[in-house]
Amino acid sequence: MSNDLFKALSSKTRLRILKILAKKEMHISGLAKELDICAPVVVRHIKILEREGLIERKIFGKTHVLRSNVKNLHNIFDILTDSCEVELPNGASILDALKKVSGVEIRKSDDKEFVLAIDGEEGFYVYEVDGKCPNATVNDFKIYKDTVVEWKKLTPIPRKKIFIKIK
Numbered sequence: 001m002s003n004d005l006f007k008a009l010s011s012k013t014r015l016r017i018l019k020i021l022a023k024k025e026m027h028i029s030g031l032a033k034e035l036d037i038c039a040p041v042v043v044r045h046i047k048i049l050e051r052e053g054l055i056e057r058k059i060f061g062k063t064h065v066l067r068s069n070v071k072n073l074h075n076i077f078d079i080l081t082d083s084c085e086v087e088l089p090n091g092a093s094i095l096d097a098l099k100k101v102s103g104v105e106i107r108k109s110d111d112k113e114f115v116l117a118i119d120g121e122e123g124f125y126v127y128e129v130d131g132k133c134p135n136a137t138v139n140d141f142k143i144y145k146d147t148v149v150e151w152k153k154l155t156p157i158p159r160k161k162i163f164i165k166i167k
Contacts, residue, residue: 005076008052013037014045021055021068028064082119094127094138094149113139115151124154 008014013035020026020034028046032039046066049055053072058065086100095113098104105117115125115138127138128150134141 004048005052008048008054011045011048013041014049017042017045017049018054018068018073021066022070022073025058025065025067028066031066088143090144091142094129094141094143097143097149098138112137118151118153121153125151126154127151 016035017031020031026034028042029039031046032042035042046055046057050057054069055066056069058067084101086097088096088100095106098106098115103119104115105120106113107116116122118125126133128134129141130148131150
């Protein structure tokens with residue numbers, strides 16, 4: 001992704017294109033019709049989004065079918081991720097690592113400890129170790145080699161909005 005990523009996302013039309021393509025694949029003329037703009041204008045927007053890796057194009061003869069590149073859309077947030085390095089003894093737990101990171105608030109309940117907030121943001125968090133979801137709690141997962149642990153906040157992303165009016 002280039003430095004023009006945020007410029008590509010600054011257009012309302014391009015954001016509408018991404019929103020449409022996140023739901024379904026479409027060809028350029030169908031996208032132009034849904035956006036109520038001419039195909040050449042859609043093509044210009046598509047080229048910008050393609051250059052940034054936000055959409056993909058499949059070609060079937062003269063038909064070009066577009067879809068969002070969801071993986072790259074998610075990777076945008078990696079640019080904004082805070083990172084740090086801690087040193088631990090062999091066999092330490094991920095919880096031990098968390099206790100060394102500023103901004104991580106841990107709460108103890110009975111005999112268990114859990115992450116309450118990161119940088120003041122309360123919520124539900126999951127973690128991955130070297131890109132995989134482990135089947136153990138942060139207390140029980142032991143580290144025996146250099147490892148990358150990613151903390152991800154579970155953020156509800158609206159898939160559908162329902163406006164309810166009471167009669």
